Amino acid sequence: MAFLLEGLSAEAVATQRRVVLNEEDERSGSRDGPAARMSRLTLEELYPEEHPLWRGRRAEEDVEALELRHIQWFHQTHYTPANATVAVVSSRTKEELLPLIERYLGHVQGEEAPAREALVGPRALPEKVHIEFRSALRTPRLIVTWPSPALYAEGDAELDYIAVHLRRVLREALLSPDVMSVRVRQQSHLRGSQFQIELVGARDTVMGPFIETIDRELTRLRTERLEEAEVEGLRPTVRGFVARSALGRAGRLARTFSMLGEPRSAEQEQERYDAVSAEAIRETARSVLSLERRIVLDAYHSDAALGEGLARISRGD
Amino acid sequence: MTRFQWLLPALSLALACRSALPEPRSPLVATPADARPAVPEVDPLAAPTFPTVRGLTRPGGTLWFVDDHDVSKLVVRVQTRRGDDGAYPVGLVSLTAQVLAETLEDRLGHGSASSGADSHGAFLQIRSTNADLPATLEAIASVLDGPPPEAAVIAPIRSRVLELLEHANENPLSASRVAALDELKGREADIQEGMRRWRSSFRGYDADAVDACRRERFAASDRVVIVTGEIDVAPMLEAFDAHFGGAREPIPREEATPFRERMPEHAALSRPEYYPQAYVVFARPAPPPAAEDRLAYEMIVDLLGGTFGSRLNGSLRETHSYTYGAHAFLSASEGADVLYIQSAFHPPDVEDAVRDLFAQLRSVRTEAFSEQAVAVARNRIWARLQRRLEGSGLPSVLGDAWDIGRAPSTLERRYRALEDVTGADLLEVARTRFPPRHGILVITGDFRKIGGLTVQRTAEGFHLRD
Numbered sequence: 001m002a003f004l005l006e007g008l009s010a011e012a013v014a015t016q017r018r019v020v021l022n023e024e025d026e027r028s029g030s031r032d033g034p035a036a037r038m039s040r041l042t043l044e045e046l047y048p049e050e051h052p053l054w055r056g057r058r059a060e061e062d063v064e065a066l067e068l069r070h071i072q073w074f075h076q077t078h079y080t081p082a083n084a085t086v087a088v089v090s091s092r093t094k095e096e097l098l099p100l101i102e103r104y105l106g107h108v109q110g111e112e113a114p115a116r117e118a119l120v121g122p123r124a125l126p127e128k129v130h131i132e133f134r135s136a137l138r139t140p141r142l143i144v145t146w147p148s149p150a151l152y153a154e155g156d157a158e159l160d161y162i163a164v165h166l167r168r169v170l171r172e173a174l175l176s177p178d179v180m181s182v183r184v185r186q187q188s189h190l191r192g193s194q195f196q197i198e199l200v201g202a203r204d205t206v207m208g209p210f211i212e213t214i215d216r217e218l219t220r221l222r223t224e225r226l227e228e229a230e231v232e233g234l235r236p237t238v239r240g241f242v243a244r245s246a247l248g249r250a251g252r253l254a255r256t257f258s259m260l261g262e263p264r265s266a267e268q269e270q271e272r273y274d275a276v277s278a279e280a281i282r283e284t285a286r287s288v289l290s291l292e293r294r295i296v297l298d299a300y301h302s303d304a305a306l307g308e309g310l311a312r313i314s315r316g317d
Numbered sequence: 318m319t320r321f322q323w324l325l326p327a328l329s330l331a332l333a334c335r336s337a338l339p340e341p342r343s344p345l346v347a348t349p350a351d352a353r354p355a356v357p358e359v360d361p362l363a364a365p366t367f368p369t370v371r372g373l374t375r376p377g378g379t380l381w382f383v384d385d386h387d388v389s390k391l392v393v394r395v396q397t398r399r400g401d402d403g404a405y406p407v408g409l410v411s412l413t414a415q416v417l418a419e420t421l422e423d424r425l426g427h428g429s430a431s432s433g434a435d436s437h438g439a440f441l442q443i444r445s446t447n448a449d450l451p452a453t454l455e456a457i458a459s460v461l462d463g464p465p466p467e468a469a470v471i472a473p474i475r476s477r478v479l480e481l482l483e484h485a486n487e488n489p490l491s492a493s494r495v496a497a498l499d500e501l502k503g504r505e506a507d508i509q510e511g512m513r514r515w516r517s518s519f520r521g522y523d524a525d526a527v528d529a530c531r532r533e534r535f536a537a538s539d540r541v542v543i544v545t546g547e548i549d550v551a552p553m554l555e556a557f558d559a560h561f562g563g564a565r566e567p568i569p570r571e572e573a574t575p576f577r578e579r580m581p582e583h584a585a586l587s588r589p590e591y592y593p594q595a596y597v598v599f600a601r602p603a604p605p606p607a608a609e610d611r612l613a614y615e616m617i618v619d620l621l622g623g624t625f626g627s628r629l630n631g632s633l634r635e636t637h638s639y640t641y642g643a644h645a646f647l648s649a650s651e652g653a654d655v656l657y658i659q660s661a662f663h664p665p666d667v668e669d670a671v672r673d674l675f676a677q678l679r680s681v682r683t684e685a686f687s688e689q690a691v692a693v694a695r696n697r698i699w700a701r702l703q704r705r706l707e708g709s710g711l712p713s714v715l716g717d718a719w720d721i722g723r724a725p726s727t728l729e730r731r732y733r734a735l736e737d738v739t740g741a742d743l744l745e746v747a748r749t750r751f752p753p754r755h756g757i758l759v760i761t762g763d764f765r766k767i768g769g770l771t772v773q774r775t776a777e778g779f780h781l782r783d
Binding site: 002003005018025027033070072073074076107111176179180236237239247 | 338339340341342345346347348349350352353354357390391429444445446472473476477480481483484487593594634635636638639640641642661662663704707708709
């Protein structure tokens with residue numbers, strides 16, 4: 001933070017530019033690959049190009065246009081003490097730690113913290129989106145996605161309960177030689193969050209009809225309250241989401257202080273989960289997991305779909 | 318993580334939004350140079366400390382438990398030290414463990430059981446609560462020693478496990494690792510043929526095969542039930558006595574044929590695909606976990622390719638930018654402990670990158686790691702273990718200890734002994750454990766783009782022919 005820019009050269013930036021392009025290829029399977037395209041299709045619906053959290057494909061030429069002076073400006077602006085949070089979780093006492101922090105970080109100077117943009121979530125879907133995706137990928141998938149409340153927002157904790165519940169009931173109903181895995185997640189972040197159900201099928205399985213099973217369970221969640229015993233049965237699993245290791249605690253403290261202005265403890269996290277009721281779960285299912293406004297991606301293999309694959313997107317009924 | 322990992326993506330996004338970036342301000346560095354503190358010495362971490370593990374042994378198996386109020390989940394794990402060591406056809410032990418885990422879920426009426434197997438052991442693991450713990454122990458005893466799993470239960474799991482394996486095979490790096498292991502074990506390395514062999518082998522795993530595997534691999538004499546979390550101890554002990562206290566028939570261990578690796582010069586596989594990158598996997602036998610020098614070997618692996626600061630990444634990534642990252646790690650399957658080094662390159666870079674990879678590999682036998690680097694690696698290994706011990710990894714650490722026949726307290730002493738390891742010690746281990754004659758290289762990709770290359774082996778190790 002203090003002295004990086006002293007020794008940073010244009011050559012070092014050029015090297016890292018190539019590393020980043022390699023990273024893009026590796027993370028996405030390929031710059032032009034169908035796996036990357038498939039994961040982008042849903043995100044592009046939630047965060048279209050004009051959205052501040054657009055997560056579309058990063059143009060190679062944009063990375064290649066980065067120069068040393070851009071890195072210098074960015075570092076000066078964002079890597080400043082006023083914009084940094086250090087969280088220490090340790091068995092050492094505060095009296096032992098503070099002199100160390102002062103010694104190694106106290107001298108660092110920099111600009112004021114940059115203005116923080118307001119937290120913006122994914123766009124609300126105006127209608128149902130259906131994406132049919134054909135590609136060389138052998139494994140078919142059915143992925144249903146909704147924009148969802150941000151981490152700590154109303155409904156976020158309830159969606160963790162819903163994810164655990166749906167995973168259980170959908171696994172029980174669907175796991176078979178045709179459906180290999182069921183994943184249900186509330187992917188919550190302080191910014192854009194989404195709730196997702198993903199079924200992975202055996203090759204050549206037609207996945208579309210499984211939406212009926214998903215809808216049956218969603219309808220139950222939206223119209224009937226879970227029994228108290230069912231909610232109690234979910235609590236141990238959900239409580240397990242609260243990180244209690246030293247690293248987990250430190251990460252949460254730094255993240256919440258820097259983004260929300262106050263650090264959150266493991267105890268506060270558990271209280272948040274324990275306060276969730278059956279009625280709140282039903283209300284959240286009704287308000288977030290609409291059967292009408294969601295993105296359904298049906299991905300299957302086709303020898304005819306070369307390269308990135310072929311997507312057909314339809315909106316509305 | 319490097320200093321640029323987040324910087325460049327954020328900046329490229331800014332550029333993508335077409336916003337003009339301002340010029341940097343002067344002075345470039347705001348902190349006065351004379352304020353710079355001396356670089357601190359590496360502050361040695363304390364060696365990891367294991368929690369107190371209590372235990373008892375009954376005819377039905379051993380019980381280890383850690384009553385820890387800081388652990389948020391109550392976890393029950395069954396570990397057997399009879400793993401996928403080659404005594405059974407490939408994949409049968411994993412399939413059996415998965416059948417037992419899913420049967421356990423069904424019996425208990427809730428999900429989240431997991432299973433696995435490697436060369437040294439196999440496990441089932443499930444979350445529980447104090448209220449459910451007696452029922453969980455009863456269900457485990459029944460699943461391990463009760464009526465055999467039904468054919469109707471096994472068939473869908475068998476299909477699913479096979480599909481998952483085939484799905485994993487779509488990943489070119491995991492397919493290349495399978496091919497490398499095939500070569501090391503003297504089998505024909507062909508990615509598609511390898512999967513055909515798995516498929517036909519799996520079809521033969523019927524209820525009888527799974528039951529025979531269950532009875533022998535999970536035999537009472539070689540299994541431990543591990544319970545961690547905030548435990549109501551007395552009811553748990555009572556339940557364990559009730560369900561594991563009765564006599565069991567002794568079941569001798571099926572012995573596997575020892576792993577004797579073959580030493581081919583190279584294997585290069587052409588797999589034109591929709592992936593534009595080429596994938597390189599280097600594999601060689603590694604010492605087993607119980608070997609005296611295993612932890613020193615792990616330290617070498619960490620320093621060679623365990624982090625972005627490692628020797629391989631210092632050259633392949635930071636100097637030449639051939640790759641986002643190279644990764645060296647250990648794995649154990651089918652009775653073989655193997656060191657894998659893997660990376661992805663653009664096809665035109667493969668030849669130079671492999672040349673460099675070989676150079677770095679040879680260097681561990683000739684250039685000692687600095688004492689500073691060794692100290693950092695020691696801290697890293699200790700910190701990783703401490704993190705597992707404090708988090709949800711505690712049952713698996715105890716399972717690892719069980720597999721190699723060590724009490725957790727002796728494992729603690731073993732890790733503590735890393736305190737005395739020096740760069741010269743690692744050089745000595747490298748000279749013994751990285752002999753130039755061992756290893757196999759698998760390159761997967763489109764050879765029309767990669768071009769031809771020939772690997773030579775000399776007294777110094779592997780080279781590309783000039």
